[in-house]
Amino acid sequence: MTIVELRDVRKVYPLGKVEVEAVKGVSFGLEKGDFVSIAGPSGSGKTTILNMIGCVDRPSAGSVVINGHATKDLKDRDLTTLRHETLGFIFQSFNLIPVLNVRENIEFPLLLGRERVPKKEKAQWIDYLIEEVGLSQWKDHKPNELSGGQRQRVAIARALVTRPEIVLADEPTANLDSSTGEQILALMKKINREMETTFIFSTHDAKIVGLADHVIRLRDGLVTENVRNGKDMGSVVGDLLENSVAEASPASSSGASSSAKSGG
Amino acid sequence: MPVLLRIALRNLLEHKAKSLIIGVLLALGVVILVVGNSFMDTAAKGVKDTFIANYTGNVFVSGKAKSPISLFGIQSVGQMDSTPVLPDYDKVLAKLDAEPGVKLSTGQVTGYALFSPKDSDNQGFAMLFGIDPSSYYKTFDGFTVLQGRLLKPGEDGIVMTQTYLDRMKKDQGWAPTLGDTLLLTGMSKVGFKIRSVTLVGIVRTKNDSDATSFISWVNVDTVRILQGYTLGNDEETPVSADQKALLAATDEDALFGAPTVIETSKKSAAPVVSAAPAAPRPKAVVDQGAWNFLIARTDSEVAAAKAIADLNAYFAKEGIDAQAADWKTAAGPFAQSIDVIRIVFNVAIIIVAIVAVIIMMNTLVISVIERTGEIGTMRALGAPKGFVRKMFLTETLAIAVVFGFVGLLLSFGVIAAIQAAHIQAGNGFLEILFAGKVLNLSVNPMSVAMSLILVALVAVLAHLYPVSLALKVEPVRAMQTE
Numbered sequence: 128m129t130i131v132e133l134r135d136v137r138k139v140y141p142l143g144k145v146e147v148e149a150v151k152g153v154s155f156g157l158e159k160g161d162f163v164s165i166a167g168p169s170g171s172g173k174t175t176i177l178n179m180i181g182c183v184d185r186p187s188a189g190s191v192v193i194n195g196h197a198t199k200d201l202k203d204r205d206l207t208t209l210r211h212e213t214l215g216f217i218f219q220s221f222n223l224i225p226v227l228n229v230r231e232n233i234e235f236p237l238l239l240g241r242e243r244v245p246k247k248e249k250a251q252w253i254d255y256l257i258e259e260v261g262l263s264q265w266k267d268h269k270p271n272e273l274s275g276g277q278r279q280r281v282a283i284a285r286a287l288v289t290r291p292e293i294v295l296a297d298e299p300t301a302n303l304d305s306s307t308g309e310q311i312l313a314l315m316k317k318i319n320r321e322m323e324t325t326f327i328f329s330t331h332d333a334k335i336v337g338l339a340d341h342v343i344r345l346r347d348g349l350v351t352e353n354v355r356n357g358k359d360m361g362s363v364v365g366d367l368l369e370n371s372v373a374e375a376s377p378a379s380s381s382g383a384s385s386s387a388k389s390g391g
Numbered sequence: 392m393p394v395l396l397r398i399a400l401r402n403l404l405e406h407k408a409k410s411l412i413i414g415v416l417l418a419l420g421v422v423i424l425v426v427g428n429s430f431m432d433t434a435a436k437g438v439k440d441t442f443i444a445n446y447t448g449n450v451f452v453s454g455k456a457k458s459p460i461s462l463f464g465i466q467s468v469g470q471m472d473s474t475p476v477l478p479d480y481d482k483v484l485a486k487l488d489a490e491p492g493v494k495l496s497t498g499q500v501t502g503y504a505l506f507s508p509k510d511s512d513n514q515g516f517a518m519l520f521g522i523d524p525s526s527y528y529k530t531f532d533g534f535t536v537l538q539g540r541l542l543k544p545g546e547d548g549i550v551m552t553q554t555y556l557d558r559m560k561k562d563q564g565w566a567p568t569l570g571d572t573l574l575l576t577g578m579s580k581v582g583f584k585i586r587s588v589t590l591v592g593i594v595r596t597k598n599d600s601d602a603t604s605f606i607s608w609v610n611v612d613t614v615r616i617l618q619g620y621t622l623g624n625d626e627e628t629p630v631s632a633d634q635k636a637l638l639a640a641t642d643e644d645a646l647f648g649a650p651t652v653i654e655t656s657k658k659s660a661a662p663v664v665s666a667a668p669a670a671p672r673p674k675a676v677v678d679q680g681a682w683n684f685l686i687a688r689t690d691s692e693v694a695a696a697k698a699i700a701d702l703n704a705y706f707a708k709e710g711i712d713a714q715a716a717d718w719k720t721a722a723g724p725f726a727q728s729i730d731v732i733r734i735v736f737n738v739a740i741i742i743v744a745i746v747a748v749i750i751m752m753n754t755l756v757i758s759v760i761e762r763t764g765e766i767g768t769m770r771a772l773g774a775p776k777g778f779v780r781k782m783f784l785t786e787t788l789a790i791a792v793v794f795g796f797v798g799l800l801l802s803f804g805v806i807a808a809i810q811a812a813h814i815q816a817g818n819g820f821l822e823i824l825f826a827g828k829v830l831n832l833s834v835n836p837m838s839v840a841m842s843l844i845l846v847a848l849v850a851v852l853a854h855l856y857p858v859s860l861a862l863k864v865e866p867v868r869a870m871q872t873e
Contacts, residue, residue: 174870183771183866204775210866211773222768222869226401231394236772238394285772297870 130292130325131157131180136189138175138348149175151348152189157341159292161355162319163327164336167345173329174297176345180327181214181295182206194292211240215286217296217315217328221278223270223285230266233257233284240289256284260314276307283314287324296328300335312338395778399786403793406761409754413853414794416747417846421798423743424842425834426805427736430824432835435729437826439718443688444533445596446520446603447721448496449695452487452685452702454478455712461723462684463518464501473580474501474683476620479711481680486705487687492694497526498682500614504575506549506567509587513565517551517607519575521614530688533597538569540592547613548591549573554604556593569593575609577617584617600822602725611682620681686721725823732824744845748853755787755857759864766861767868776862783858784851791850795843802839806832 138150150172157163165173178184179191182198191198194213198206215236216222223232233253237244244252257266260280270278279299286294296315300308312335319326328339336342344352403410443449447462454475459466464474477483480498487496500521507514524542528534534541537553551567559566567573571590576583588609596603615621689695695717702715719726759766766779814830816822825831 178867178870181771181866181870183870207770207773207775210771214773216768216771216869218768218869220764222764222771224398224765224768226398226405231397235394235769239769239773239775239778289773 128159129156130159130194131327132192133176133179134190134192136176136179136186136191138172138179138184139187149348150179150186153345153348153350154189155343155350155353157325157327158355159325160319160323161325161341162316162339163325163341163343164339165327165329165343165345166331166333166336167351168331170347171331171345172348173331173345175348177295177297177327177329180293181216182210211236211289213292215289215291215294215324217279217282217286217294217299219298219301221270221275221282221302223278223281225270228267228269229262229273229281230257232270232281233288236285236289253284253288256287259318260284274307275303276310279303279307279311280314283311283318287318287322290322291324293325293327296326298329298331300330300332305334308332308335395782395785396789398782399789402786403790406758409758410790412754413751413790413850414797416750417791417794417850418798418801420743420747420846420849421795421842422802422805424740424845425799425802425839426809426832427740428838428842429802429806429832429834430830431729431733431736432838433826433830433832434732434824436833438722438725438729438823441597441600441603441823441826442722442725443718445531446606447718448530448686449689449692449718450487450490450493450496450685450687450698450702450715451718451721452477452483452687452713452715453683455714459720459723460714462499462501462520462686462721463723464503466723473618475712476681477683477685477713479709479713480682480685482709483702483706483711483713484685486702487685487698490687490689490694490698490701492690493687493698494690495526495530496685496687497530498523498611499527499684499686500611500618500620500681501683502577502579502614502618504577504617506573506575508567509572509574513563515559515563515567516605517549517555517575518605519549519577519607519609519614519617521611521618522608523611527608530686535595536592537595538593539590541594542591542608542610545610546591547586547588547610549575549588549613550592550594550608551590552599552604552606553593553595554599554601555607558601558604575613575617577614579617579619581619584619586613586616588613600816600827601818602820602823615681618681684721728820729824744849747849751850751853752856755783755854756860759783759857759861762861763864763868764871766864767866767871770864770866771869779861779864780858783854783861787850787854788847791847795846798846799839799843803834806834 133156134154136150136153137148139146139148141147153172153176165176167173175184179186179198180193182191182193182201185199193209196205196209198209201209210216224235227235230253233256234249237249237253257263260283262277262280262284265273265277270281273281279302282299283294286296294315299315300311303311315326315328316338318324330336341355342352343350344354451462453460454477456465456475460474477498484496484498487493502519502521504517504519505514506517522542523544525544528541534550539550542548542550556566567590569590569592572587573590575586575588577586578584687698689698699715699717702713705711706713706715769779769782770776809830809832814825816825816828816830822828
């Protein structure tokens with residue numbers, strides 16, 4: 128079942144007197160329960176696409192359909208409801224509310240909706256999530272008392288607390304060391320399997336793309352590869368690793384190109 | 392505790408410097424409002440109590456005039472308007488006395504006069520309240536007799552205040568003493584009038600102050616004559632043969648020829664009238680119905696308001712050219728001075744409030760800018776705009792309440808310090824404002840409540856622009872900033 132669909136999506140940002148086209152006509156669909164990686168180098172349009180899927184930004188042209196809702200037709204209030212009920216967010220910089228402790232941060236999205244969850248049920252659910260992300264000892268601590276990895280675990284639990292169908296994660300491991308990053312990805316993958324929640328995460332780290340069921344590779348605002356369910360996954364990861372190395376070398380800043388195996 | 396309040400209180404603690412800036416402004420606002428209002432209320436109550444108890448009563452009835460009229464006459468600029476006589480006095484008095492709640496009533500004629508002791512060049516000025524002692528002293532019973540006694544019905548006498556006599560002695564080097572015969576010179580539209588009265592009593596009034604000490608109480612007929620309220624004069628003036636000749640003269644030489652009635656004394660250069668001993672002058676026929684005002688004391692302010700309304704309706708219905716008003720109208724410039732001070736105070740408060748709003752607004756704008764990421768995150772997580780609005784409103788109200796009460800405690804401290812300092816009134820005006828010689832502030836719970844509400848309103852007003860900025864923060868900002 129397709130849960131997210133992008134149809135010829137374009138996004139143009141004004142930059143002074145000129146317009147910059149960050150996304151140049153992208154189309155793809157994502158299946159429910161997938162662990163999706165939107166991969167690509169910096170400036171390829173990963174975050175812009177994630178923002179549009181997350182209903183925090185609107186496309187300049189084309190359409191984004193989330194769980195059957197075309198976002199361009201929705202008013203701000205409806206988008207807010209859609210974000211609250213269908214989407215969960217994990218941010219690169221964790222974005223926890225500094226004055227709330229771990230438990231309160233996780234509980235926070237539940238306080239925003241109209242639906243009233245019984246107190247006991249809510250408490251049990253939050254405790255379960257805290258247990259799942261391994262922060263039982265830290266539930267009364269404030270974000271500034273936690274490590275980066277712990278903060279991202281809180282963010283994961285917070286993203287899951289409303290039982291969303293889709294969790295969006297913008298470079299969730301970018302601010303973490305590699306070991307912690309791997310732990311976070313493993314946790315996300317575990318929850319993905321256990322709860323059948325669709326995870327869509329952006330990354331430019333080739334090493335974590337390997338965990339994905341579905342990889343969408345971007346370059347210069349266009350989909351260059353769209354590979355799902357292990358088909359050609361090895362080559363995609365291999366290409367990404369090569370590109371990562373190439374990007375890191377000074378001579379590779381221009382001219383790198385790849386052929387689209389599955390176009391957008 | 393609701394999450395909004397939890398976030399609000401923790402944010403206040405988290406951003407201590409900003410909270411302190413806003414809080415100190417709010418607390419100072421409360422101090423200014425509570426102490427200022429306390430002073431205003433004290434002054435207003437002091438003036439009101441003093442005037443109602445000593446001079447104006449609760450209900451004041453007068454004739455109508457083009458300019459504002461008070462117990463002290465007509466307030467007109469550039470001309471001397473005479474105070475109108477109250478028309479249909481007996482009817483008005485009957486109506487007034489019939490009003491439920493009216494306990495006591497009395498009439499009054501007001502005038503001004505220069506006074507001087509007989510055979511002396513010394514002179515003083517007095518405001519004369521012409522009264523009927525039989526009803527006046529029942530209506531106003533706050534007199535303390537220091538020397539002599541109060542006026543008796545029917546006598547030509549004057550009662551003065553000790554405060555005024557003390558001031559005269561200090562400023563002019565003389566003052567009348569008990570038993571002195573004083574010549575009162577009054578000026579009215581019909582010319583100068585002179586009457587002699589005896590200083591029968593020296594008194595002190597309730598909350599006696601320098602500003603009203605120049606009021607003297609005189610028998611009403613004396614003031615009527617000084618004001619020219621006479622129906623005519625039936626006295627016969629004996630005329631000598633020389634005077635008859637003078638009056639009969641038809642040419643200037645006869646009129647301005649050599650004086651025949653003046654002789655020069657060798658001992659004194661001063662001319663002496665060589666007339667025969669003067670016969671006692673018959674009194675002028677005084678208009679016994681001429682009163683300027685009717686003053687009444689009532690059971691309560693509600694009764695006073697009702698009586699005033701009833702009387703004005705009655706005057707309109709009967710076509711009587713009179714008006715009923717409250718003590719404030721009667722007190723005239725004294726009550727107005729309180730109003731003027733309150734207006735000045737309120738204007739100052741408005742200026743302070745505007746400055747406070749601007750400073751608070753800037754501080755809150757900085758806070759919104761700093762918390763753009765947090766607001767964006769909340770919006771991304773599904774917080775509606777209303778949630779963000781409520782969050783800032785809760786923070787604003789929380790800080791207003793916390794520092795409002797801090798300000799309140801400070802205010803009580805300041806008021807206690809003022810009480811302990813026993814601040815003396817340096818002049819008569821301050822004595823009126825202080826309702827006595829010493830400033831004795833009282834705290835009105837209603838004023839305190841109003842001050843807190845006003846400060847909360849200022850805080851709410853200050854948060855409107857910052858919150859409008861916060862509402863413009865798009866959820867996408869959550870992705871962009873930390």
